[in-house]
Amino acid sequence: MTLPVIIVGAGGHAAVVADALLAAGAAVLGFTDTDPARHGRVLCGLPVLGDDAVLARYERAGLRLANGLGGLGGETPPLRARVQERLEAQGWQFCGVRHPGAIVSPFARLGAAVQLMAGCVVQPGAELGAGCIVNTGAIVEHDACIGAWSHLAPRAVVCGQVRIGAACHVGAGATVRQDVRLGAATLVGAGAVVVKNFSGGGVLLGTPARPWEQAK
Ligand SMILES: CC(=O)SCCNC(=O)CCNC(=O)[C@H](O)C(C)(C)COP(=O)(O)OP(=O)(O)OC[C@H]1O[C@@H](n2cnc3c(N)ncnc32)[C@H](O)[C@@H]1OP(=O)(O)O
Numbered sequence: 001m002t003l004p005v006i007i008v009g010a011g012g013h014a015a016v017v018a019d020a021l022l023a024a025g026a027a028v029l030g031f032t033d034t035d036p037a038r039h040g041r042v043l044c045g046l047p048v049l050g051d052d053a054v055l056a057r058y059e060r061a062g063l064r065l066a067n068g069l070g071g072l073g074g075e076t077p078p079l080r081a082r083v084q085e086r087l088e089a090q091g092w093q094f095c096g097v098r099h100p101g102a103i104v105s106p107f108a109r110l111g112a113a114v115q116l117m118a119g120c121v122v123q124p125g126a127e128l129g130a131g132c133i134v135n136t137g138a139i140v141e142h143d144a145c146i147g148a149w150s151h152l153a154p155r156a157v158v159c160g161q162v163r164i165g166a167a168c169h170v171g172a173g174a175t176v177r178q179d180v181r182l183g184a185a186t187l188v189g190a191g192a193v194v195v196k197n198f199s200g201g202g203v204l205l206g207t208p209a210r211p212w213e214q215a216k
Pocket residue numbers: 072135153154170171172187188189190191192203205206
């Protein structure tokens with residue numbers, strides 16, 4: 001039995017999550033959001049129900065939540081991780097998201113509640129940590145390993161055997177060359193091409209990518 005889903009958050013990423021869940025045939029009841037100005041609005045044909053207090057109307061065993069919070073990097077841990085972990089501690093379970101237009105090898109290993117958006121490709125041997133987002137059209141090549149809560153933005157390309165730590169953001173259209181290692185909380189700017197290892201906790205920009213202070 002597939003349980004109905006409520007999406008936490010009602011911004012742009014939440015709309016993409018709703019669209020993917022609906023395309024996959026899920027029963028989506030609506031959204032929650034902390035911003036009262038969003039309550040009562042309709043997004044992708046679904047209502048913004050209120051804040052998290054509306055969850056009290058449901059049994060935990062009869063509902064799944066989906067994480068509708070996106071992220072642009074630079075926060076450790078990311079807001080989306082903190083919100084999900086708080087709700088999980090209250091006994092709620094989060095589901096993953098897989099748009100039917102995502103191409104995902106059966107030989108890839110997917111952590112809990114990963115989000116695979118339209119047109120993304122995940123190749124054999126790839127490993128995605130819990131809570132990762134592989135956004136629209138992003139590519140995770142063979143044997144690449146992506147740490148928990150990392151976000152590969154639209155059209156990012158992570159080549160074979162790359163190792164990316166937790167809570168990283170690989171910006172839109174960026175490429176990480178094969179075998180490169182990026183430490184936790186690295187933010188790769190949009191369009192960058194990363195060809196060397198980086199210890200993490202900073203921003204990489206440009207082609208070839210350099211730490212923010214050197215690239216500017
Ligand atoms: C579904 C979705 O949309 S998911 C989101 C997809 N978007 C992304 O992935 C974006 C990733 N983020 C970026 O690339 C950002 O531009 C960052 C994090 C690198 C920098 O952001 P900010 O700190 O806000 O920098 P800001 O925009 O003020 O730019 C500062 C300077 O850096 C330059 N700069 C900004 N981004 C880049 C970049 N990706 N590559 C090269 N230079 C850049 C700007 O031109 C500016 O230069 P200037 O001082 O000479 O004018």
